[in-house]
Amino acid sequence: MSGASGTAGLPLSGLRVLDLTVARAGPTCVRHLADWGAEVIRIAPPASEGGEIAGDQDGFDYQNLHRNKRALQIDLKTPEGLALFMRMAEGADVVIENMRAAVKFRLGVDYASVAAVNPRVVYGSISGFGQDGPYGHRAGVDQIAQAMGGLMSITGVPGAGLVRVGIPIADLTAGNLLALAVMMALFDRTKTGRGRWVHTSLLESMVFMLDFQASRWLLAGQVAGQAGNDHPTSIPTGVYPTKDRPIALAASSPRMWDRFCDALGKPDWKARPGWDSRDGRSDDRAAINAAISEVTATMPSLHWIEVLDTAGIPCGAINTIDQTFADPQVQHLQMAKPVAHPRLGDQKLVRTPINMADIGWDIRSPTPDANQHADAVLGELGLSPDEIDRLRAARAIR
Template sequence: MNDSAPATNALPLSGLRVLDLTVARAGPTCVRHLADWGAEVIRIAPPSADAGDITGDQDGFDYQNLHRNKRAMQIDLKTEQGKAIFFELAKTADVVVENMRAAVKFRLGVDYASVSKVNPRIVYGSISGFGQDGPYGHRAGVDQIAQGMGGLMSITGVPGAGLVRVGIPIADLTAGNLLALAVMMALFDRTKTGRGRWVHTSLLESMVFMLDFQASRWLLANQVAGQAGNDHPTSIPTGVYPTADRPIALAASSPRMWERFCDALERPEWKTRQGWDTRDGRSADRAAINEAIAEITRTKSSLHWIEVLDPAGIPCGPINTIDQTFADPQVQHLQMAKPVSHARLGEQRLVRNPINMSDLDWDIRSATPDSGEHTDAVLAELGHSPDAIARLRAARVVQ
C-alpha cells in the first residue's frame, strides 16, 4: 500500500464493484482505468492461469503495471461450484469485464444474458479480436493481426522499406481505453433506466476507428493512404530532422507557422519561393523542402533549435529514447512514474494514469497482487466458513 495514496472512498468510482475476467492486455487496460479511479476490482483467474498469459509471469514488469489496485482470486469457472461462486459475486457487482474468444463466455455460462438474470443492473464489457459475430467472430485476435487487418501497418514506416508495426500494442490499448469509456457510459445510462447493458468492442473495430482522418481520406475522397515515413501524410513540413547531436521533430505546416518558421531559420526567401508559398505546393515538393531544412538544422544542436523555434510558436521537441523520456523535466513534473511498495518485490515505479481531475491528487493505492492472494478473504466476505474454503481448495475449485 502506498501511504500517500488517497482513500478509495475519495475517488470518483468508489462504491463500484468490478469482476475482472480479463487476460493478456486489452481487457486489463480497460479494468486498470476502473481500478485506478477507485472501483473495487476483483480479478478472477483460473487456477495457475498466469503461466499462459502473454504479459508474462506475475513478477514481470508488464504484469505488475497492468494489475495494480486490484484484489485477486483464482476460481475454476469450468466447475459448477466455481461458477456458483462467480454468480454469488455477480449478484452484488456493478461491472463484469472479459476478453475471451467470443464464444468462450457462452460455453462457460458466464455471458451477459446469464449474469443479467441474477443481476439486471450489471454492465457487462467485452473485447474480442474481430467482433462478437460475423465471419471472423470465432477467430482469436492479437494486436499485430489487428494492426495489419485494420490498415495501420500499410501506412506505417518509410516508403519502400517494407511494412512496419507500431512499437506499442496500439490495438490492444485502444480497445481497452474505448471499452472503459463504454462501461462508464452504460453506468451513467443505468442511473436513468435502472438496467445494465452489454457493451463491447474489438481490436479490429478499434483499429479501424483509430485510422481517423486516414480512413476518411478513403471514405470521402477515395484516396488510399500509403507510407509517409516521418512526414505528416498531408501537412508539410512536419517530421524529423537531424541536428548536430540528436534528431528533433517539428511541425510548421500551417501558412502562418510556415512564415514564422522561415524567419526563425533566417530563410525569409522561402516564403515567396514558387511552389513553397502554398500548402499544396509544399506537400508536392516535400523532399526538397525536407533536405533544405536538414542542411540548416544539422549545423546546430537540438537544444539550439528548440530554443529558436519555441519562441516562434513552432511545435518542436527532441526524439527521446524511453529512458530520456522519463528523465525529461516536463515528464517528471507530470509525475508519470509513480511509486508503490510491493510486499514481496519491494519498491516499484509504475506508469501513472494520464487523466487529471481538479481537487484530486491521484496515486497508486496498492501494488499488483499475487495470483489468488485474496481468494480466502473474498470467500469469507461471501459467508464461506474456513472449513468450506478448505474443501473448495482441496477440490481445486479455488486457489
Template sequence: MNDAAAHIHPDSLDALPLKGIRVLDLTLARAGPTCVRHLADWGADVIRIEPPASGDGEITGNRDGFDFQNLHRNKRAMQLDLKSAEGKQIFMALAERADVVVENMRAAVKYRLGVDFESVRRVNPRIVYASISGFGQDGPYGHRAGVDQIAQGMGGLMSITGLPGQGPVRVGIPIADLTAGNLLALGVMMALFRRERTGQGGWVQTSLLEAMVFMLDFQASRWLLAGEIAGQAGNDHPTSIPTGVYPTADRPIVMAASSARMWERFCNAIGKPEWTTQGDWGTGDGRSRHRAEINRAIAEVTIQQPSQHWIEVFDAAGIPCGPINTIDQVFADPQVQHLGLARATEHARLGPQRVVGTPINLSGVEDTIRRPTPDAGEHTDAVLAELGYGAEAIAALRAKRVV
C-alpha cells in the same frame, strides 16, 4: 507531482469517482486489462478472477514481470475454477453483487463456461457486461482469435506505417490492444451513466479491429470522403508539410510548421525568410509537391546547430518542436517528471516499484497507486468471506481445487 512513494491505505477512496463500483475482472493478455486498469485506478473495487494454479505453468503470464505488474495494480485477486459447478456458483454470487464484468475471451468461451451476458443478467439485471474480442462477437470473423499485430495489419495501420516503399511495418506499441481497452473503459462509463437513468445494465462491446479502424481517423476519411488510399509517409506528415524529423549537430528533432502562418514564422526563425516566396513554397499544395526538396533545405540549416538551440528558437517562435527521446530520456524529461507519469509503490514481495501512472487528471482527486499488483489468489479468502464462507468451507473448496 513527483515520483515519491504513493502507496496509501486501500480504504482511502473517498474522493475517487468510482468508489462503490465493484468490478469482476475475467481478462487476460492486454486489451481487457487495459480497460480494467482505468476502473481500478479511479477507485473501483476490482476483483481479478484467475484459474487455480496448475502444473502447466502460469496461464496469466509472468506475474512478476514488468508487464503484468504494470497492468494489474489497484486490484484484488482471487483464484476460482469457473469450469466447476461450485466455482460457477461462487462467480454468480459475486456477479449478483457486482456492477461490472469485463472479459476478453474468444466469443464462444464465455458461453461454454456459462458466464456470458445473458447468464449474468439473469442474476443481476443491473450488470454492465463489457467485452473485447478480436473482430466482434459475431459476423464472419467472430469466431477467430485476434491479437494486436493481426489487427494492425487487417485494420490498415501497417500499410501506412514506415518509410515509403519499405513494406508493412508494425507500430512499436500494441496500439490496437491499448485503444480497444481505452474505448471499452469509456463504454463502461457510458453504460453506468445510462444505468443511473434507466436502472438497467447492458452489454458493452468493442474489438481490436473496430478500435484499429477507428484509430485510422483522417486516413480513413481520406478514403471514405475523398477516395484517396494513403501510403507510407515515413517521418513526414502525410498531408501537412513541413512536419517531420530533422538532423541537428547532436541528435534529431521533430518539428511541425504546417500552416501558412507557422510556415512564415518558421522561415523567419530559421533565417530563411526568402523561402516564403520561393517558387510555390508559399502554398500548402506547393510545399506538399516539393516536400523532399524542402526537407533537404531545412536539414542543411538545422544540422549546423545542436538540438537544444533549435528547440529554443522554435519555441520562441511558437513552432511545435521537441527532441526524439529514448524511453529512459522520456522519464528523465522535466515535464514528464512534473506530470508524475512514473508512480512509485511498494510490493511486499518484490520491493519498490515504479509503474506508469494514469494520464487522466481530475480536479480534487489524487490518483495514487493504492495497492501494488496482487499475488495469485492473494485475496481469495477475503472475497469468499465477504460472500459468507467460513474457514471450514473455504478449506473444503481449496481441497477440491475450486479456489
C-alpha cells in the same frame, strides 16, 4: 464485499468490478476503473488452465497492468466455481472479459447468464474481431489487428517494407474504448435502472484509430501509403537532423510556416514560387525537407528547440524511453509513480494520464499475486471457513 482501502473521494469509489480479463486489452480497460477507485476483484483461472505463472506475475508488464486490485483464482469449469462466480456477480456493478467470443458462453458467464442474477450489471467484452460475423470465432492479437486494420500499410518508410507500431496500439485502444463504453452504460443505468452489454474488438478499434486516413479513403477515395516521418498531408512536419541528434518539428499552417521561415533565417522561402501555398509545399516536400535539413544540421538540437519554441513552432527532442522519463516535463507530470511491493520491493509504475481537478491520485496497492486475496474476498462474501475449505477440496478455488 467491502471496498478497497484508500478509495474515499475517488470518483469510482463504491463501484464493484469483477475482472475476468487476460493478456492486455481487457486489463487496460479494468486498470482505468481500478485506478480511479473501483473495487476490482481479479478472477484468474488456475495456472494449469491458462492462469499466470509466478514468473509472469513478477514481470514488468503484469505488474504495470494489475495494480490497485485484489485477486483470487476460480476454476469456472467446475460447477462449484461457476456457482461461486455467480454469487459474486449478484453484487457486482461491472463484469469485464476478453475471452474469444464463444468461450464465455461455453463457461456460462456470458451477459445473459450474469444479467439473469443481476439485471443491473454492466458487462463489457473485448474480442479480436467482433462478437459475430465471419471472423467472430477467431482469436485475435494486437499485431494481427494492426495488419488487418490497415495500420501496418501506412507505417514505416516507403519502400522499406511493412512495419508494426512499436506499442500494442490495438490492445490499448480497445481497452481504453471499452472503459469509456462501461462508463456510458453506468450513466445510462442511473436513468433506466438496468445494465447492458457493451463490447468492442481489436479490429474495430484499429479501424477507428485510422481516423483521417480512413476518411481519406471513404470520402476522397485516396488509399494512403507509407510516409515515413513525414506527415501524410501537412508539410513540413517530420524529423530533421541537427549537429548532435535529430528533432521533430511541425510548421504546416500558413502562419506557422511564415514564423518558421523567419526563425530559420530564411524569410525568402515565404515568397519562393510553390512554397507560398499549402498545396505547393505538399507537392515539393522533398526539396523543402532537404532545405530545412541543411539549415538545422548547422546547430545543436537544443539551439533549435529553443529558437523554434520562442517562435511558437511545435518541436521537440526524439527521446529514447529512458530519456523520456528523464525529461523535466515528464518528471514534473510524475508519470512514474512509486509503489512498495511486499515481495519485489520498491517499484515505479506508469501512472494514469487522466487528471481531475481537486482529486489526488496514487497507486494504492501493488499488483497482487494471483490468489492473494481468496480468503478475504470470500469471507466478505459471507462464506464460512468450512465453506471455503469445501471449495478448495472441490478444486473450485486455489
